[in-house]
Amino acid sequence: VIVSGAPLSVLGPALAVGASALVALYLLKLRRRRLEVPFADLWRRVLSESQSTALWKKLRRLVSLAVQLILLLLLLGALADPRLAASQHGRSIVFVVDTSASMQALDGGGSGGSGTRLAAAQHEAQRLIRTLAGDDEAMVVAMNARPAPVGGMTRDDRELSHAIDGLRADDTAADIARALELAADALRGRARPTLVLLGDGAWDPAELARGVRAAAGVDLRYVPVGASGDNVGITAFAVRRYQANQTAYEVLIEVQSFRPQPSAVTLQLQQDGEVVESQKLTLAAGARVQRLYPDLAGDGARLVATLTDAHDALPLDDTAYALLPERRKQKVLLVSSGDLFLEGALLLDENVDVDKIAPAAWDAAATAKYDAVILDGFTPPASARPRTHALWLNPQGDGAPFTLRGSVDGPVITETTANHPLMRWVALKDLNIAKASTFALAPGDVAVASSFKQPIIAANDGRGHDGKKTVAFGFELQRSDLPLRVAFPILLINALDWFAGSDGGLLASYATGRSWRLPAPPGATSLGVQAPDGERAEAPVHDGRASYLGRHVGFYRVQASGGPARQLAANLADAHESAIAPNRTLTVNGKPLPPPEPGRLGVRREIWGYLVLAALLLALIEWWTYNRRVTV
Amino acid sequence: MDFDESFLKKLEYLYVVAKKVFVGRLRAERRSRKTGSGVEFADHRNYAAGDDLRYLDWSVYGRLDKLLLRLFEEEEDLHIYLLLDASASMRSNGKLDYAERLCAALAYIGLAKLDRVSIVPFGGGAEGERMPPTRGKAQIFKVFQFLTALEPRGATELSRALESFVHQTKRRGLAIVISDFYDPAGYEEGLNLLRYHRFEPTVLQVWSEAEAKPTLRGDLELVDVESGESREVTVSERQLAAFARAHAEYCARLETFCGGRAIPYYRADVAIPFEDLVLRMFREGGFLS
Numbered sequence: 001v002i003v004s005g006a007p008l009s010v011l012g013p014a015l016a017v018g019a020s021a022l023v024a025l026y027l028l029k030l031r032r033r034r035l036e037v038p039f040a041d042l043w044r045r046v047l048s049e050s051q052s053t054a055l056w057k058k059l060r061r062l063v064s065l066a067v068q069l070i071l072l073l074l075l076l077g078a079l080a081d082p083r084l085a086a087s088q089h090g091r092s093i094v095f096v097v098d099t100s101a102s103m104q105a106l107d108g109g110g111s112g113g114s115g116t117r118l119a120a121a122q123h124e125a126q127r128l129i130r131t132l133a134g135d136d137e138a139m140v141v142a143m144n145a146r147p148a149p150v151g152g153m154t155r156d157d158r159e160l161s162h163a164i165d166g167l168r169a170d171d172t173a174a175d176i177a178r179a180l181e182l183a184a185d186a187l188r189g190r191a192r193p194t195l196v197l198l199g200d201g202a203w204d205p206a207e208l209a210r211g212v213r214a215a216a217g218v219d220l221r222y223v224p225v226g227a228s229g230d231n232v233g234i235t236a237f238a239v240r241r242y243q244a245n246q247t248a249y250e251v252l253i254e255v256q257s258f259r260p261q262p263s264a265v266t267l268q269l270q271q272d273g274e275v276v277e278s279q280k281l282t283l284a285a286g287a288r289v290q291r292l293y294p295d296l297a298g299d300g301a302r303l304v305a306t307l308t309d310a311h312d313a314l315p316l317d318d319t320a321y322a323l324l325p326e327r328r329k330q331k332v333l334l335v336s337s338g339d340l341f342l343e344g345a346l347l348l349d350e351n352v353d354v355d356k357i358a359p360a361a362w363d364a365a366a367t368a369k370y371d372a373v374i375l376d377g378f379t380p381p382a383s384a385r386p387r388t389h390a391l392w393l394n395p396q397g398d399g400a401p402f403t404l405r406g407s408v409d410g411p412v413i414t415e416t417t418a419n420h421p422l423m424r425w426v427a428l429k430d431l432n433i434a435k436a437s438t439f440a441l442a443p444g445d446v447a448v449a450s451s452f453k454q455p456i457i458a459a460n461d462g463r464g465h466d467g468k469k470t471v472a473f474g475f476e477l478q479r480s481d482l483p484l485r486v487a488f489p490i491l492l493i494n495a496l497d498w499f500a501g502s503d504g505g506l507l508a509s510y511a512t513g514r515s516w517r518l519p520a521p522p523g524a525t526s527l528g529v530q531a532p533d534g535e536r537a538e539a540p541v542h543d544g545r546a547s548y549l550g551r552h553v554g555f556y557r558v559q560a561s562g563g564p565a566r567q568l569a570a571n572l573a574d575a576h577e578s579a580i581a582p583n584r585t586l587t588v589n590g591k592p593l594p595p596p597e598p599g600r601l602g603v604r605r606e607i608w609g610y611l612v613l614a615a616l617l618l619a620l621i622e623w624w625t626y627n628r629r630v631t632v
Numbered sequence: 633m634d635f636d637e638s639f640l641k642k643l644e645y646l647y648v649v650a651k652k653v654f655v656g657r658l659r660a661e662r663r664s665r666k667t668g669s670g671v672e673f674a675d676h677r678n679y680a681a682g683d684d685l686r687y688l689d690w691s692v693y694g695r696l697d698k699l700l701l702r703l704f705e706e707e708e709d710l711h712i713y714l715l716l717d718a719s720a721s722m723r724s725n726g727k728l729d730y731a732e733r734l735c736a737a738l739a740y741i742g743l744a745k746l747d748r749v750s751i752v753p754f755g756g757g758a759e760g761e762r763m764p765p766t767r768g769k770a771q772i773f774k775v776f777q778f779l780t781a782l783e784p785r786g787a788t789e790l791s792r793a794l795e796s797f798v799h800q801t802k803r804r805g806l807a808i809v810i811s812d813f814y815d816p817a818g819y820e821e822g823l824n825l826l827r828y829h830r831f832e833p834t835v836l837q838v839w840s841e842a843e844a845k846p847t848l849r850g851d852l853e854l855v856d857v858e859s860g861e862s863r864e865v866t867v868s869e870r871q872l873a874a875f876a877r878a879h880a881e882y883c884a885r886l887e888t889f890c891g892g893r894a895i896p897y898y899r900a901d902v903a904i905p906f907e908d909l910v911l912r913m914f915r916e917g918g919f920l921s
């Protein structure tokens with residue numbers, strides 16, 4: 001017998017005090033009611049007949065005391081909450097409960113038929129817990145993007161029940177493989193391992209198969225929940241500002257129907273609560289449509305796309321969130337002896353404020369207030385390097401940001417890093433250069449353009465440069481035809497945008513259930529993240545980025561200690577999770593998974609109920625015997 | 633005790649009824665039944681220890697082998713002694729009230745029939761406070777006054793009270809003992825004394841249901857109202873039943889005792905109106921006939 005209620009250190013003194021009080025009351029002589037009778041002699045005669053039972057009279061008072069002490073013992077025993085220990089027949093069970101986004105679907109049944117699938121799964125789990133045998137032990141695993149155990153292996157029904165009640169579905173996809181691996185690990189080496197899957201079964205079959213392989217040798221059981229696959233969801237939502245006109249933006253929305261029949265929905269786009277677009281979409285059965293809404297304008301950064309009349313089982317994916325990239329003018333310092341091509345190209349970008357100084361006026365400290373510096377043919381000494389992002393044109397000498405290896409005459413661009421932000425929409429093919437310096441790259445440096453493996457345009461994203469992004473062109477502009485090419489102003493804008501942290505592409509929202517790498521300001525050790533549900537967390541910064549697992553869709557607020565707050569949007573954006581059609585039968589290795597079986601022994605492990613029942617029975621007997629004057 | 637107009641009316645009614653039933657003669661309207669002192673044979677009764685052997689009917693004994701006593705009627709002024717228990721035990725359950733009413737009714741009828749009526753209270757401090765013999769209806773108020781002044785207290789001590797009564801009373805007559813007969817020393821000796829001294833005793837046992845079948849329960853300290861003796865008891869259902877049995881036996885023994893000695897016995901239940909009891913006494917004829 002295991003004692004799991006009040007500890008003996010509490011019950012011991014309680015027993016001592018209670019028993020002492022009972023004995024004291026027992027010894028205490030009660031003042032009897034005084035009553036005058038007309039003929040006491042007759043009473044004396046009647047009572048003297050029962051004198052022979054005086055010994056029994058004393059004994060029955062003792063019986064009365066004993067009954068009270070037993071009552072006290074029973075009640076204290078019940079408080080101790082003793083349980084029967086395990087036998088050899090016990091199973092080890094892991095309840096893997098799906099808490100992914102699809103479990104928020106409102107087709108779980110329950111009162112009014114509008115309970116969530118998770119509620120139905122919890123109900124089933126509670127029912128299963130009640131059927132556990134006295135010697136079964138179990139634990140609960142919540143299966144979402146990051147499956148995790150909720151409590152340890154226990155025989156305590158209450159603990160299990162509490163764990164089940166505490167489960168909440170989040171807005172992430174289920175990682176079935178990882179959940180099964182976790183459960184298999186927990187069951188390793190345990191007697192009669194059993195794994196009970198509770199969920200809608202709408203999982204990736206490949207992932208399921210991988211998980212099942214990890215859980216080989218475990219008795220797999222499945223309890224399906226959910227009834228309907230009726231869903232229409234927004235599976236993608238992205239937004240970007242136009243480069244040229246940053247007051248306008250365009251939005252890409254992807255809507256997918258998971259219905260078996262055609263349906264019509266209204267897609268509404270709101271910017272800071274105001275409707276900016278509303279469109280009726282007709283979707284064929286299982287169709288996926290993409291809509292691009294160009295030339296949208298308006299103030300406000302928060303964009304919310306909603307399917308207003310979807311009336312489906314999963315409302316979660318009827319709403320998607322996006323944030324407009326911030327629009328601000330970049331302050332750029334141009335250090336040049338005068339280059340009209342360069343100045344002209346900078347004029348093209350209306351989002352750039354350019355200050356121009358001559359190399360002689362170079363003051364490294366003053367550069368800190370600029371967003372970027374362009375050093376045109378001027379190389380300050382290594383001790384006076386710019387304190388912000390910098391674009392170096394033809395750096396020379398020891399002050400160069402990348403070590404100069406040598407020079408090549410008439411280099412031909414043979415390799416480019418096409419996916420580097422600098423190279424977007426840029427072609428450097430057939431670029432004519434009279435002479436160029438080549439760079440020796442350090443770890444972290446990227447060769448953006450090379451001539452036969454000799455880097456002549458190099459970039460560094462800040463690593464090893466105090467967090468300052470650096471781009472260096474190893475040639476003089478005037479000694480190449482780059483300024484004459486369309487690529488030149490684009491290259492400049494790309495460089496400045498890269499410095500500003502915006503690459504100008506479609507800014508997709510973050511996807512829930514994945515680890516986000518959030519850029520952190522230099523020097524920050526952690527970022528404070530406030531989730532849409534108000535929950536706050538500190539995300540530690542490593543290598544300039546903070547890791548954070550977003551579990552809910554909506555707008556997040558991210559702030560470094562003392563720094564300005566910024567926002568980010570997160571969406572489910574998972575067609576797999578939006579496909580909520582439940583799987584009533586899970587087939588593993590050609591065989592459907594059976595439902596769980598009740599425990600072999602019907603005996604309850606908790607015996608406090610029996611103790612209280614015994615106490616009640618004893619109290620009843622005591623009451624009856626008292627009224628019959630047997631124990632008085 | 634309150635003897636009011638309506639009570640007096642009831643007494644008058646009783647008297648009228650009694651008169652219809654029994655027709656008296658001469659000065660005294662009734663004859664006392666005394667063994668041996670008259671000339672006219674009246675009746676036989678069973679011999680009881682203490683009876684005068686001179687009045688045994690030997691011829692009957694010869695024929696029937698039974699000891700019977702011959703009774704003769706004597707004509708004289710009838711003395712009626714109403715021996716009223718005024719002990720503390722009479723206080724409970726309205727017994728004394730009832731006894732006083734009964735006493736007043738009997739006294740009235742006696743007074744009205746020109747008998748000499750005397751009230752002799754006994755028990756506790758009532759010793760010696762007797763009302764001297766009186767005659768005539770008009771004296772009823774004296775009776776009322778006497779009864780009203782009675783205070784129940786002390787022990788019953790029946791035998792001692794009756795002993796002093798027989799010694800202090802020269803004229804024989806009817807001795808009506810009205811009591812609950814709760815006397816630890818017993819009633820036998822007292823009643824026998826009356827018989828030995830040639831009084832004609834009649835027993836009126838004042839009886840109350842509440843005392844015969846008490847409902848007390850639980851842990852109690854029982855105190856005897858007369859002796860003050862206390863006893864701690866825990867009364868159970870079984871003991872209540874045993875007490876009711878014992879009480880019934882006690883009353884039955886008294887009745888048997890009286891029956892065996894030709895002493896008229898009446899149980900005066902306080903729940904029954906006293907006039908009913910008086911009428912029953914007349915009707916059954918064992919009293920004042």
